[in-house]
Amino acid sequence: MANSKYEYVKLFEVEDKLMPSTWIVVRIDGRHFQQFSEEHEFEKPNDERALKLMNACAKATIEEFPDIVFSYGFSDEYSFVFKKTTEFYNRRSSKIVSVTVSFFTSVYVMKWKEFFLDKDLKSAPSFDARTICYPSTKIVRDYLARRQDVCHINNQYNTCLWMLIGSGMTESEAQAELVGKQKQDKNEILFQRFHINYAELPAIFRKGSCVFKVRETDSGISVKRGRTEVVIDHCDIIRDKFWKNHVNILKDK
Amino acid sequence: MANSKYEYVKLFEVEDKLMPSTWIVVRIDGRHFQQFSEEHEFEKPNDERALKLMNACAKATIEEFPDIVFSYGFSDEYSFVFKKTTEFYNRRSSKIVSVTVSFFTSVYVMKWKEFFLDKDLKSAPSFDARTICYPSTKIVRDYLARRQDVCHINNQYNTCLWMLIGSGMTESEAQAELVGKQKQDKNEILFQRFHINYAELPAIFRKGSCVFKVRETDSGISVKRGRTEVVIDHCDIIRDKFWKNHVNILKDK
Amino acid sequence: MANSKYEYVKLFEVEDKLMPSTWIVVRIDGRHFQQFSEEHEFEKPNDERALKLMNACAKATIEEFPDIVFSYGFSDEYSFVFKKTTEFYNRRSSKIVSVTVSFFTSVYVMKWKEFFLDKDLKSAPSFDARTICYPSTKIVRDYLARRQDVCHINNQYNTCLWMLIGSGMTESEAQAELVGKQKQDKNEILFQRFHINYAELPAIFRKGSCVFKVRETDSGISVKRGRTEVVIDHCDIIRDKFWKNHVNILKDK
């Protein structure tokens, strides 16, 4: 294809390879999801159908791209961890980020009706995404711990906020009530005023969702001989226990 | 949100701002579309429904993101030109590329049924994407000229190929027949053997599609007073004429 | 050279090509030059020998690297403009920045004694450097205008400061005196208290130094037939006049 005269425009393309031998994380975030969730009347503070749709998309994504070893999400965000040695799209950042977010979005629209039986999509949902590289297993675990920490902080806040609103406050009154409150204070509000024990709320709200592959050798899970299965779980990924039970996930390979 | 201990993981995020005062092009390409088009029985060498679906997605994209001043596509690719002065997502490359491809994909799935009335989506379509910056108007025009050149070369080749196959050759016989043939030779094959005048094939196949905004002041197009309309056209964008009639499109602003 | 086992470490090298068809500026800045200038007893606010040494280094640099079309410096900084079409080191940023600063530094040490006859170098002078790309001639001119603006602001301030110190104030008293003073105020101080007309100070202090090549065709300069000469001048590069007289310098080529 010798279209000589214009060929030079290719020289402006930038080689955006990510550093070899580092964990690549792609994080997807809902774009304008505040508005999108209102338009589609998501339940507050958590809409279980919406969360399960996100999880189904993550599961499809992990099945589509074999180099993803783990994913974690909550609310309208999801993080996908590609293995350290991945050569997916030659480690080109824009390819990896675009293909991941495009596939995820595609599944989101296709599966919408499975989770929102009675609701049509009124507008096109979309997500932004970025890649981040982590040079060690310790740091990628800290990354995941941070996302779960953010999940907890946001969920506890939102749970309080929407209970206060449900009890008759305006949104700004409820926000004012929560200014400067510590974690413990918020649990007190929930317990004292609404008889809610935060620790007893569904794990999917409090812990978010992990989607990952398990093999028969992983402890505590029964998978058919020689098979790999994709599992959705709502476990703690901050402490060591989970990672000790699943040493294969972040193994250097 | 003082989750101090893990906060440091944010430092690994890279600032990927694109050079100010340059035209930003986002090019989207179908991923595994060879397979996708077979699975959904696209007509060869061109499926008009598939092309019109792509155009509808481009139109929705240009309406969603006001800083896109022009777009051009053919087959399973589309290029979007953002204006030189855009501050869209602070010119961060990964944000721009991910949001554009995600929105485009979302519309592709949502509008599928409008164009393929009788066909369900059997798998999730996805696209890769990249950003490219061009420092001058001349070079961004050369970029677009190149894409239209590629459209022409591919379409002429594919038209010959599928006519030969239709006439009884196997795919590899047809490919062998075309090896080393120049543009003129291919037109001869079409004319001599199949009585096809290449220049009379539909412009959407030969020229691809341009999607852009027109204002009432643009020549030759009637748009309501004070209104901007998004137009789909299949014109020549290599020669000067189009750009002289639409000086606003690539104006520095 | 088949040292297979370790060869892979080369994959970690990043391709850092600068965007084609943009002006490349390399700016060099003295590292710890406050300390270096005290150690070598530079005159305050300006040491003419030190400035002339910088200019000699710039001249040698422009003679060594033919793709540099213009350079401008003051105090301990110098900017080198490479032509838009340069393929110097394949436009690799780290190569360009390192070779330029290394050569400049080398000449600085070699020529030291020419300008500081009676002083030995007591410590190794060094410079940091960066590359910056500019997509248009207008913007590279604005870059140069900004450097000359900074030269003016710094020089006016330092001239006032050192005159006040010379008149008996401590450094902090002099600084306090100048807080919040506008350009006009500072000229007043110089004129009223010290009978100095700022506009009559040497141009090398007020305007900085331009080093560039002239050909016989450039107006107002006599160069031998067919020859290119490197000239050091202290002219205004903010207004159009200089650039009109030297249209070749920033011509696209």
Add this chain to the structure above:
Amino acid sequence: MANSKYEYVKLFEVEDKLMPSTWIVVRIDGRHFQQFSEEHEFEKPNDERALKLMNACAKATIEEFPDIVFSYGFSDEYSFVFKKTTEFYNRRSSKIVSVTVSFFTSVYVMKWKEFFLDKDLKSAPSFDARTICYPSTKIVRDYLARRQDVCHINNQYNTCLWMLIGSGMTESEAQAELVGKQKQDKNEILFQRFHINYAELPAIFRKGSCVFKVRETDSGISVKRGRTEVVIDHCDIIRDKFWKNHVNILKDK
């Protein structure tokens, strides 16, 4: 400094921070050193004065920049390893590379006369440089192993080449003689024809030079209590022994 109108040119500067928590290597290479070494009549295949000058520059560099934990060089190249946690110039690549190469060059010129008593510098020596990041200790060790491997291969080749030339061959005859020869063959040539036992040549030629800090706790080296000293050595850095004796050097800190 409110020089508003031109201030915007600063936006074109790129943030080039290197990934946190990775080893940063700066490698310096002589520019046009073939020519430089001929001009200054360096001895072939190795000029001990030139190598010792390089080592003296490396020593000065390591003393100037405390975050350099190790350096290794041979011929006209030197690699400096900055510790993983360094915040030197905020990890900005262009700053690190430029300051290191500038300081090294400065010392090279200043110390020239110490090593070449009878020779004046006839032209300005200069070096290019690059930064490379390595995410793990293993890989940075492989990087250093590779450089020592290259040193060995080059030195063995050059030793043969210059012995052949010394015995009466032209340079191209000598090169032809060595085409396709393996390591063992080259040792044979040296031994059979010139009675040279390659393993007995000076270590500085065969192994290159390591420059690093030692503390009194390091094994096998006597340093004054509580002191750190910079040592120049010509040891093997491919095998584990050296690193076991100097565990502090590449410790995460």
